[in-house]
Amino acid sequence: NAGVTQTPKFQVLKTGQSMTLQCAQDMNHEYMSWYRQDPGMGLRLIHYSVGAGITDQGEVPNGYNVSRSTTEDFPLRLLSAAPSQTSVYFCASSGGTGNTEAFFGQGTRLTVV
Protein backbone atom coordinates (compact mmCIF):
# COMPACT_ATOMS: atom_id res chain seq x y z
CA ASN A 1 0.00 0.00 0.00
CA ALA A 2 1.84 3.08 -1.25
CA GLY A 3 -0.45 5.74 0.30
CA VAL A 4 0.03 9.17 -1.28
CA THR A 5 2.71 9.36 -3.96
CA GLN A 6 4.08 12.62 -5.31
CA THR A 7 6.30 13.06 -8.33
CA PRO A 8 8.81 14.49 -8.94
CA LYS A 9 10.59 14.88 -5.61
CA PHE A 10 12.71 17.77 -6.86
CA GLN A 11 12.29 20.17 -9.78
CA VAL A 12 14.01 23.29 -11.04
CA LEU A 13 12.10 25.50 -13.46
CA LYS A 14 12.92 28.68 -15.30
CA THR A 15 10.57 31.64 -14.90
CA GLY A 16 7.69 31.31 -17.33
CA GLN A 17 7.92 27.55 -17.79
CA SER A 18 4.96 25.35 -17.07
CA MET A 19 4.83 22.00 -15.35
CA THR A 20 2.53 19.56 -13.59
CA LEU A 21 3.12 18.14 -10.15
CA GLN A 22 1.65 14.69 -9.89
CA CYS A 23 -0.22 13.24 -6.91
CA ALA A 24 -1.73 9.77 -6.71
CA GLN A 25 -3.34 7.86 -3.86
CA ASP A 26 -4.29 4.21 -3.73
CA MET A 27 -6.61 4.34 -0.71
CA ASN A 28 -9.80 5.16 -2.65
CA HIS A 29 -10.03 8.45 -0.79
CA GLU A 30 -12.65 11.00 -1.81
CA TYR A 31 -10.83 14.08 -0.57
CA MET A 32 -7.52 15.35 -1.96
CA SER A 33 -5.69 18.63 -1.60
CA TRP A 34 -2.52 20.55 -2.37
CA TYR A 35 -0.54 22.66 0.08
CA ARG A 36 2.59 24.75 -0.22
CA GLN A 37 5.09 25.32 2.55
CA ASP A 38 7.52 28.21 2.50
CA PRO A 39 10.63 28.26 4.74
CA GLY A 40 9.78 28.54 8.43
CA MET A 41 6.06 28.57 7.77
CA GLY A 42 3.16 26.21 8.17
CA LEU A 43 1.37 24.67 5.21
CA ARG A 44 -1.08 26.75 3.22
CA LEU A 45 -3.94 25.26 1.21
CA ILE A 46 -3.82 25.85 -2.56
CA HIS A 47 -6.70 23.79 -4.01
CA TYR A 48 -8.74 20.85 -2.88
CA SER A 49 -11.19 18.31 -4.24
CA VAL A 50 -14.04 16.49 -2.53
CA GLY A 51 -14.51 13.97 -5.32
CA ALA A 52 -13.89 13.28 -8.99
CA GLY A 53 -14.95 16.25 -11.07
CA ILE A 54 -15.19 18.60 -8.08
CA THR A 55 -12.49 21.10 -7.13
CA ASP A 56 -12.35 24.31 -5.15
CA GLN A 57 -9.87 27.01 -4.21
CA GLY A 58 -8.00 27.21 -0.97
CA GLU A 59 -6.12 30.07 0.64
CA VAL A 60 -3.49 30.65 -2.07
CA PRO A 61 -4.87 29.47 -5.45
CA ASN A 62 -3.43 32.11 -7.78
CA GLY A 63 -1.02 30.74 -10.38
CA TYR A 64 -2.17 27.15 -9.98
CA ASN A 65 -4.76 24.99 -11.73
CA VAL A 66 -6.13 21.60 -10.75
CA SER A 67 -8.50 18.99 -12.11
CA ARG A 68 -9.79 15.70 -10.75
CA SER A 69 -10.77 13.30 -13.51
CA THR A 70 -10.25 10.16 -11.42
CA THR A 71 -10.49 9.32 -7.73
CA GLU A 72 -6.81 8.37 -7.64
CA ASP A 73 -5.12 11.38 -9.23
CA PHE A 74 -5.03 15.09 -8.44
CA PRO A 75 -2.41 16.92 -10.52
CA LEU A 76 -1.35 20.50 -9.80
CA ARG A 77 -0.43 22.65 -12.79
CA LEU A 78 1.77 25.71 -12.79
CA LEU A 79 0.95 27.55 -16.01
CA SER A 80 3.76 30.12 -15.94
CA ALA A 81 6.18 29.59 -13.09
CA ALA A 82 7.35 32.55 -11.03
CA PRO A 83 10.13 32.77 -8.40
CA SER A 84 7.41 33.36 -5.77
CA GLN A 85 6.26 29.79 -6.40
CA THR A 86 9.53 28.40 -5.10
CA SER A 87 8.33 26.21 -2.26
CA VAL A 88 7.75 22.67 -1.05
CA TYR A 89 4.44 21.25 -2.23
CA PHE A 90 2.49 18.61 -0.37
CA CYS A 91 -0.47 16.57 -1.53
CA ALA A 92 -2.91 15.08 0.98
CA SER A 93 -5.88 12.75 0.90
CA SER A 94 -8.56 11.62 3.31
CA GLY A 95 -11.43 9.25 3.19
CA GLY A 96 -14.49 11.45 3.38
CA THR A 97 -17.32 11.61 5.87
CA GLY A 98 -16.51 9.99 9.17
CA ASN A 99 -12.79 9.84 8.60
CA THR A 100 -10.50 11.79 10.82
CA GLU A 101 -7.01 11.54 9.40
CA ALA A 102 -5.38 13.20 6.42
CA PHE A 103 -2.47 11.37 4.76
CA PHE A 104 0.30 13.43 3.22
CA GLY A 105 2.78 12.69 0.49
CA GLN A 106 6.50 13.27 0.96
CA GLY A 107 6.54 16.53 -0.92
CA THR A 108 7.92 18.07 -4.11
CA ARG A 109 10.66 20.66 -3.69
CA LEU A 110 10.28 23.22 -6.48
CA THR A 111 12.75 25.96 -7.29
CA VAL A 112 11.92 28.62 -9.88
CA VAL A 113 14.91 30.59 -11.14
Add this chain to the structure above:
Amino acid sequence: DAKTTQPPSMDCAEGRAANLPCNHSTISGNEYVYWYRQIHSQGPQYIIHGLKNNETNEMASLIITEDRKSSTLILPHATLRDTAVYYCIVRFDWYSGGGADGLTFGKGTHLIIQP
Protein backbone atom coordinates in the same frame (compact mmCIF):
# COMPACT_ATOMS: atom_id res chain seq x y z
CA ASP B 1 -11.82 27.51 12.25
CA ALA B 2 -10.63 28.87 15.57
CA LYS B 3 -7.12 30.23 15.89
CA THR B 4 -4.50 28.38 17.93
CA THR B 5 -1.43 29.64 19.80
CA GLN B 6 1.62 27.45 20.45
CA PRO B 7 5.09 28.18 21.81
CA PRO B 8 7.60 28.37 18.95
CA SER B 9 10.01 25.88 20.48
CA MET B 10 10.50 23.48 23.37
CA ASP B 11 13.20 21.13 24.61
CA CYS B 12 12.70 17.80 26.34
CA ALA B 13 15.14 15.18 27.60
CA GLU B 14 15.05 11.79 25.95
CA GLY B 15 12.95 9.32 27.94
CA ARG B 16 10.95 12.02 29.67
CA ALA B 17 7.38 13.04 28.91
CA ALA B 18 7.05 15.87 26.43
CA ASN B 19 4.08 18.16 27.14
CA LEU B 20 3.14 20.47 24.28
CA PRO B 21 0.58 23.17 25.08
CA CYS B 22 -1.92 24.76 22.74
CA ASN B 23 -4.25 27.65 23.39
CA HIS B 24 -7.54 27.81 21.46
CA SER B 25 -9.61 30.22 23.52
CA THR B 26 -12.10 30.96 20.72
CA ILE B 27 -12.96 27.32 20.04
CA SER B 28 -16.65 26.64 19.48
CA GLY B 29 -18.65 23.73 20.81
CA ASN B 30 -18.44 21.54 17.73
CA GLU B 31 -14.81 22.14 16.86
CA TYR B 32 -12.30 19.36 17.32
CA VAL B 33 -8.66 19.68 18.35
CA TYR B 34 -6.22 17.88 16.04
CA TRP B 35 -2.49 17.35 16.36
CA TYR B 36 -0.13 16.68 13.48
CA ARG B 37 3.63 16.61 13.38
CA GLN B 38 6.19 17.17 10.64
CA ILE B 39 9.54 15.49 10.93
CA HIS B 40 12.36 17.23 9.09
CA SER B 41 10.32 18.63 6.17
CA GLN B 42 8.56 15.32 5.46
CA GLY B 43 4.80 15.34 4.93
CA PRO B 44 2.80 16.00 8.11
CA GLN B 45 1.67 12.98 10.11
CA TYR B 46 -1.59 12.71 12.04
CA ILE B 47 -1.13 12.08 15.77
CA ILE B 48 -4.44 12.36 17.59
CA HIS B 49 -7.64 14.37 17.86
CA GLY B 50 -10.39 15.02 20.42
CA LEU B 51 -13.53 17.00 21.17
CA LYS B 52 -13.79 17.31 24.95
CA ASN B 53 -12.73 14.06 26.52
CA ASN B 54 -9.13 13.12 27.00
CA GLU B 55 -7.85 10.79 24.31
CA THR B 56 -5.00 8.30 24.13
CA ASN B 57 -3.56 6.23 21.33
CA GLU B 58 -0.32 4.41 20.66
CA MET B 59 1.50 7.63 19.87
CA ALA B 60 0.29 10.16 22.41
CA SER B 61 -2.31 11.45 24.85
CA LEU B 62 -4.44 14.55 24.41
CA ILE B 63 -5.66 16.42 27.46
CA ILE B 64 -8.35 19.06 26.83
CA THR B 65 -9.31 21.43 29.63
CA GLU B 66 -12.88 21.42 30.85
CA ASP B 67 -13.58 24.83 29.28
CA ARG B 68 -11.90 23.54 26.07
CA LYS B 69 -9.86 26.72 25.73
CA SER B 70 -6.57 24.88 25.83
CA SER B 71 -5.10 21.45 25.38
CA THR B 72 -1.87 19.56 25.93
CA LEU B 73 -0.34 16.88 23.76
CA ILE B 74 1.70 14.41 25.79
CA LEU B 75 4.37 12.16 24.33
CA PRO B 76 4.92 9.85 27.32
CA HIS B 77 8.48 8.69 26.67
CA ALA B 78 10.07 10.98 24.13
CA THR B 79 12.77 9.63 21.84
CA LEU B 80 15.13 11.40 19.48
CA ARG B 81 12.82 10.43 16.62
CA ASP B 82 10.10 12.61 18.16
CA THR B 83 12.07 15.74 17.27
CA ALA B 84 9.68 17.52 14.91
CA VAL B 85 7.37 20.49 14.45
CA TYR B 86 4.04 19.82 16.15
CA TYR B 87 0.91 21.52 14.87
CA CYS B 88 -2.24 22.04 16.91
CA ILE B 89 -5.24 22.55 14.61
CA VAL B 90 -8.84 23.31 15.48
CA ARG B 91 -11.23 22.00 12.91
CA PHE B 92 -14.91 22.77 12.62
CA ASP B 93 -16.31 19.69 11.03
CA TRP B 94 -14.59 16.34 11.17
CA TYR B 95 -17.51 14.82 9.34
CA SER B 96 -16.29 16.48 6.19
CA GLY B 97 -13.62 13.93 5.87
CA GLY B 98 -10.46 14.14 7.83
CA GLY B 99 -9.21 17.46 6.69
CA ALA B 100 -7.93 16.97 3.18
CA ASP B 101 -10.39 19.69 2.22
CA GLY B 102 -8.44 22.12 4.28
CA LEU B 103 -6.38 22.10 7.45
CA THR B 104 -5.21 25.46 8.78
CA PHE B 105 -1.58 25.11 9.86
CA GLY B 106 0.09 27.74 12.02
CA LYS B 107 3.82 27.74 12.66
CA GLY B 108 3.62 25.00 15.30
CA THR B 109 6.03 24.12 18.08
CA HIS B 110 9.51 22.87 17.23
CA LEU B 111 10.11 20.13 19.78
CA ILE B 112 13.74 19.17 20.24
CA ILE B 113 14.50 15.98 22.14
CA GLN B 114 17.87 16.18 23.83
CA PRO B 115 19.95 13.01 24.34
